[in-house]
Amino acid sequence: MPTEIFLQSPLDMHIHLREGAMLDLVAPLSAETFAGGVIMPNLVPPVADLERLEWYMGEVRRAVGEHIFTPYMALFFRNYSEADLAAVREHIIGIKLYPEGVTTNSEGGVKSLSDAEQTMAMMQDMDIPLLVHGEVPESFVMDRESDFLPIYDELAQKFPRLKIIMEHITTAAAVKLLDRYENVHATVTLQHLLITLDDVAGGLLNPHLFCKPIAKRPEDRDALLHAALTAHPKLMFGSDSAPHPLEKKECCGCAAGVFTAPVALAMLAELFDAHDALDKLQAFVSGNAQSIYGLRPPAKTVHLLKEPCTVPAKYGDVVPIRSGGEIGWRVV
Amino acid sequence: MPTEIFLQSPLDMHIHLREGAMLDLVAPLSAETFAGGVIMPNLVPPVADLERLEWYMGEVRRAVGEHIFTPYMALFFRNYSEADLAAVREHIIGIKLYPEGVTTNSEGGVKSLSDAEQTMAMMQDMDIPLLVHGEVPESFVMDRESDFLPIYDELAQKFPRLKIIMEHITTAAAVKLLDRYENVHATVTLQHLLITLDDVAGGLLNPHLFCKPIAKRPEDRDALLHAALTAHPKLMFGSDSAPHPLEKKECCGCAAGVFTAPVALAMLAELFDAHDALDKLQAFVSGNAQSIYGLRPPAKTVHLLKEPCTVPAKYGDVVPIRSGGEIGWRVV
Numbered sequence: 001m002p003t004e005i006f007l008q009s010p011l012d013m014h015i016h017l018r019e020g021a022m023l024d025l026v027a028p029l030s031a032e033t034f035a036g037g038v039i040m041p042n043l044v045p046p047v048a049d050l051e052r053l054e055w056y057m058g059e060v061r062r063a064v065g066e067h068i069f070t071p072y073m074a075l076f077f078r079n080y081s082e083a084d085l086a087a088v089r090e091h092i093i094g095i096k097l098y099p100e101g102v103t104t105n106s107e108g109g110v111k112s113l114s115d116a117e118q119t120m121a122m123m124q125d126m127d128i129p130l131l132v133h134g135e136v137p138e139s140f141v142m143d144r145e146s147d148f149l150p151i152y153d154e155l156a157q158k159f160p161r162l163k164i165i166m167e168h169i170t171t172a173a174a175v176k177l178l179d180r181y182e183n184v185h186a187t188v189t190l191q192h193l194l195i196t197l198d199d200v201a202g203g204l205l206n207p208h209l210f211c212k213p214i215a216k217r218p219e220d221r222d223a224l225l226h227a228a229l230t231a232h233p234k235l236m237f238g239s240d241s242a243p244h245p246l247e248k249k250e251c252c253g254c255a256a257g258v259f260t261a262p263v264a265l266a267m268l269a270e271l272f273d274a275h276d277a278l279d280k281l282q283a284f285v286s287g288n289a290q291s292i293y294g295l296r297p298p299a300k301t302v303h304l305l306k307e308p309c310t311v312p313a314k315y316g317d318v319v320p321i322r323s324g325g326e327i328g329w330r331v332v
Numbered sequence: 333m334p335t336e337i338f339l340q341s342p343l344d345m346h347i348h349l350r351e352g353a354m355l356d357l358v359a360p361l362s363a364e365t366f367a368g369g370v371i372m373p374n375l376v377p378p379v380a381d382l383e384r385l386e387w388y389m390g391e392v393r394r395a396v397g398e399h400i401f402t403p404y405m406a407l408f409f410r411n412y413s414e415a416d417l418a419a420v421r422e423h424i425i426g427i428k429l430y431p432e433g434v435t436t437n438s439e440g441g442v443k444s445l446s447d448a449e450q451t452m453a454m455m456q457d458m459d460i461p462l463l464v465h466g467e468v469p470e471s472f473v474m475d476r477e478s479d480f481l482p483i484y485d486e487l488a489q490k491f492p493r494l495k496i497i498m499e500h501i502t503t504a505a506a507v508k509l510l511d512r513y514e515n516v517h518a519t520v521t522l523q524h525l526l527i528t529l530d531d532v533a534g535g536l537l538n539p540h541l542f543c544k545p546i547a548k549r550p551e552d553r554d555a556l557l558h559a560a561l562t563a564h565p566k567l568m569f570g571s572d573s574a575p576h577p578l579e580k581k582e583c584c585g586c587a588a589g590v591f592t593a594p595v596a597l598a599m600l601a602e603l604f605d606a607h608d609a610l611d612k613l614q615a616f617v618s619g620n621a622q623s624i625y626g627l628r629p630p631a632k633t634v635h636l637l638k639e640p641c642t643v644p645a646k647y648g649d650v651v652p653i654r655s656g657g658e659i660g661w662r663v664v
Contacts, residue, residue, distance in 0.1 A: 140550055141534040142474070201533060201546055202473040205586035208536045218472055269625040 003306040009035035009297040010265055010285040013189045014131075014167055014238025016040045016257070017071075019056070023063045025316045031067035033331050035286075035300035038072045038131070038238065041096055046076035047156070050088045057091070068300045072293075074131055079119050085126055093293060094129035095119075096164065097135050098208055099148075112149060120155070124162035129293065130155070131165045134174070136211055142197075145171050145213050156181035163260055168192065168240045170213040172223035178234040184290050188240030190249050190260045190267055191215065191321060193225050207254035207268040208319050210240065214256075228271060231280035236289040239264045243318040260321045267322070269304045269329035303332040333637040334610055341367035341629040342597055342617040344518045346463075346499055347571025348372045348589070350405075351388070355395045357648045358575050361594040363399035365663050367618075367632035370404045370425055370463070370570065378408035382420045389423070400632045406463055411451050417458055425625060426461035426497065427451075431469050431480075437560035449637065452487070456494035461485070461625065463497045466506070467545055474529075477503050477545050488513035495624070500572045502545045507518075510566040517624050519570030522592045523598055523653060525557050537608060539586035540651050543574065546588075561604060563612035568621040571596045575650040592653045595643055599654070601636045601661035623650065635664040 015037040017027050039060055047056050048270030053069060053073055055276045057283040073094035080088075080095075088176055093319050097116070134152060135144035154162055166186040177184055196213045200206055209215065222248070241264065242257025265285070285309055291296060307329035311316055311322045347369040349359050362369055371392055373379030379388050385405055390606045392403040404425035412420075412427075424655070429448070455462055466484060467476035487496055498506055498518040509516055532538055541547065559567050573596065575591025581587060597617070604613045622626060641662035644656045 037333065086505050105626075141530050142549070196472065201542065204535070204537050204588070205542045207537050207539075209531065214533055217474070254539075256537070 001259070001273075001276075002274065005269060005278055005281065005304050007265065007282060007302045007304065009300050010302055011035060011237070011289045011295070011297055012037035012239045012241070012261065012264065012287050013165075013236040014038055014040065014189070014240045015261060016042070016240070016242045018190055018243060019043055019059060020242055022245075022318075023059060025318065026241075026261060027060055027063035027069075027316060028065060028067060030241070030331055031064040031069035033264070033265045033302055034261075035068060035297045036095055036295070038074055040052075041074050041076040044096065046133070047073070048076040048078050050091065051082075053088065053091055068298050070302055072295070074148070077116065077119070077130075079115060080122070082122055082174075085119075085122055085128065089126055089128060091179070092128070093295075094131045094163070094314060095123060096131040096133070098133045098168075099135060099244065112154075117158070120162060124159045127163075129163035129165060130159075131167055131187055134143065134166050134169075142216065144175050145169070149177060152177055152184060153180075156184050158259075159183075165292075168213060168285055169224065169237060169243060170216050171220045171264035175223045175227050175232075178232060179244070185234045185237045187240075188224050188228060189238060189240040190264050190271075191258045192221065193271060193296055194221070194267075196221050207249045208323065209258060210212055210249070210254055210256055211258045212256040212300075222249075225271075225275075228284055229275050229280060231276040231277075231283035231288065233283070233288055236283070237264075237285045243315075245317045246314070246319055247317075249319060258321050259315070259318050262315060263320055263322065263327060264329055265302060266309065266327045266329045270327055273306065273329065304329050305332055333605075333608075337601060337610055337613065338461060339368060339597065339614055339634045339636065341616060341632050342634055343367060343569070343621045343627070343629055344369035344571045344573070344593065344596065344639040345497075345568040345621050346370055346372065346521070346572045347593060348572070348574045349392055349395070349574060351375055351391060353422070354575055354577075354650075355391060357400075357650065358573075358591075358593060359392055359395035360369060360397060360399060361647060362394040362573070363401035364594070365597045365634055366593075368402035368404055368627075369630045374426055374430065379405070380408040380410050381416075382423065383424055383591070387422065400630050402630055404627070406438070408637050409448065409451070409462075409545070411447060412454070414454055416588045417451075417454055417460065421458055421460060424460070425627075426495070428453060428461045428463040428465070428499075429535055430465045431467060433526070434456055445487075449490070450503060452491055452494060456491045459495075461495035461497060463499055466498050466501075474588075475544055476547065478505050479581070480492075481505055481509060484509055485512075486516050486586060488516050491515070497568075500545060500570060501556065502548050503552045507555045507559050507567075508562075510559070510564060517566045517568065519568045519572075520556050521570065521590070522596050522603075523590045524553065525560055525600075525603060526553070526554050539581045540653070540655065542586055543590045544588040557603075557607075560616055561607050561609040561612060563609075563620065565620055565623065568624060569596075569600070569617045575647075578646070578649045578651055581651060590653050591650050594647060595652055595654065595659060598636065598641065598659045598661045598663055601638075602659055604610035605638065605661065636661050637664055
């Protein structure tokens with residue numbers, strides 16, 4: 001059994017870095033261990049034009065400092081003109097579509113997908129990937145993703161050359177979709193490989209594991225885990241690490257999001273090791289994303305040892321996953 | 333449309349009054365509007381012998397003070413001898429069975445039902461009702477009640493003269509069970525007539541609506557509501573009102589329980605009024621329980637008016653359901 005591994009250019013294909021003081025806190029924590037990440041555009045207001053995109057990329061680069069880390073910028077989906085798309089194309093990795101009101105700062109998202117088709121058709125022609133928060137906001141919370149899957153069917157068939165990424169999938173049914181359409185891919189988070197609704201609300205209520213999409217059933221978690229551990233070539237790691245200050249989590253009316261970025265690689269090593277699948281981790285955290293997006297991330301080697309480390313109780317005022325607990329692997 | 337109603341001897345067939353200062357706070361709030369209630373025995377240690385039962389009944393009577401309110405005492409299920417049961421029989425309304433570890437202070441509950449059968453057989457012979465927290469603790473949180481239903485089937489068939497009460501049912505499948513066995517009855521809470529998991533975890537996480545069994549799917553809520561609004565003769569109101577101090581609710585690791593007792597009758601009037609079913613409320617909050625248990629509660633008339641009232645933000649340090657909000661009906 002290996003007691004150390006070296007990961008080449010690990011990528012976090014779905015990350016919330018926020019802005020201001022929170023950005024300054026969390027961006028270096030991602031950049032310490034990842035070579036790059038897909039930066040979500042759900043600021044207030046959203047990152048929805050070239051000017052704001054360039055400003056935000058500058059902010060991220062400034063916050064990252066000396067670390068080797070490429071921010072792959074995602075634009076917030078709007079009905080853009082061809083000129084808009086042409087101008088922004090070289091600066092982005094894709095465009096992120098949020099159904100209106102489905103998660104933190106998704107106000108101003110898309111209300112009707114048929115309105116969005118013209119933009120999608122242009123994205124297909126210009127080879128701009130579509131990143132999707134796939135939930136039907138009006139559905140019952142446990143059904144929101146599965147109710148959205150027919151929309152993926154429709155989009156995949158209507159735009160067969162559009163690269164579609166189902167972001168942070170949480171259900172066995174979504175895993176199955178990966179094999180149905182050549183142009184459909186997915187990211188999955190660390191927490192959805194580990195937990196079910198039981199961990200959020202089965203014992204005491206645990207706000208630090210509350211996220212959207214909400215963790216689902218054991219059979220869903222098992223299907224996601226199997227796909228990750230076998231490095232399904234259409235599945236990428238995307239932490240969806242989403243920092244909120246403590247007072248927004250441990251309160252009446254807690255915000256959705258789990259902060260995982262600083263410990264994600266160590267916990268993934270622990271998880272893959274526990275399932276004798278360490279040889280699949282490189283593909284899951286980098287290789288698959290490189291193939292799917294055609295990325296060439298900066299060279300960066302991350303050395304992990306099978307040695308216990310203790311997770312800090314907090315980073316600033318943000319409580320991470322497994323706060324104060326132990327991980328069986330650590331980044332050297 | 334009626335703008336006032338008079339309820340005769342409303343009963344809360346499932347209530348947690350705790351002990352000490354919390355008992356002093358909440359018992360009068362129940363006794364203000366209810367004529368009696370079934371007092372749950374899950375103290376630490378549990379109410380599991382005659383001495384402790386008599387002590388607890390005395391505590392409840394003291395806390396209730398001048399109010400007209402009969403405490404119907406439930407004993408904590410253990411494997412009792414015939415002599416134990418004979419001694420306690422006249423002092424209790426029934427015996428409450430908790431699967432081990434399923435809810436607040438259920439440690440020391442039953443681990444194996446087959447061990448419990450001898451006691452159940454004696455209860456059947458002595459006409460002592462069995463009150464059951466029907467959840468399989470090891471199951472996925474959304475399945476814990478439905479996974480328990482086969483145990484109700486088994487008990488109902490094995491002990492056809494044993495009066496079985498499925499406490500705080502939350503699923504459409506449990507409602508169906510009411511019509512399958514003559515000896516199976518149920519209580520339902522206020523919150524399970526109103527909410528689904530969406531209200532707990534669909535938007536922001538709401539610890540004040542987190543309870544066990546957890547609120548289920550919309551079709552479950554609809555089935556419970558239909559049975560209540562039609563005053564299904566085997567269904568009784570039992571609030572399961574469960575006070576926790578604020579710091580146990582708005583925290584990381586929030587305790588399960590919704591505090592509803594002080595506003596339950598006003599909210600039930602509002603709910604039944606909204607569905608044109610006010611004529612069924614008397615049976616739901618008293619008549620059915622009297623028939624099922626053969627009770628003769630003290631005379632007490634509660635007058636409700638269709639006039640808005642504001643729910644206090646807190647009672648002591650306990651946050652009630654709809655804290656700070658408005659109810660369309662009020663107790664005069």
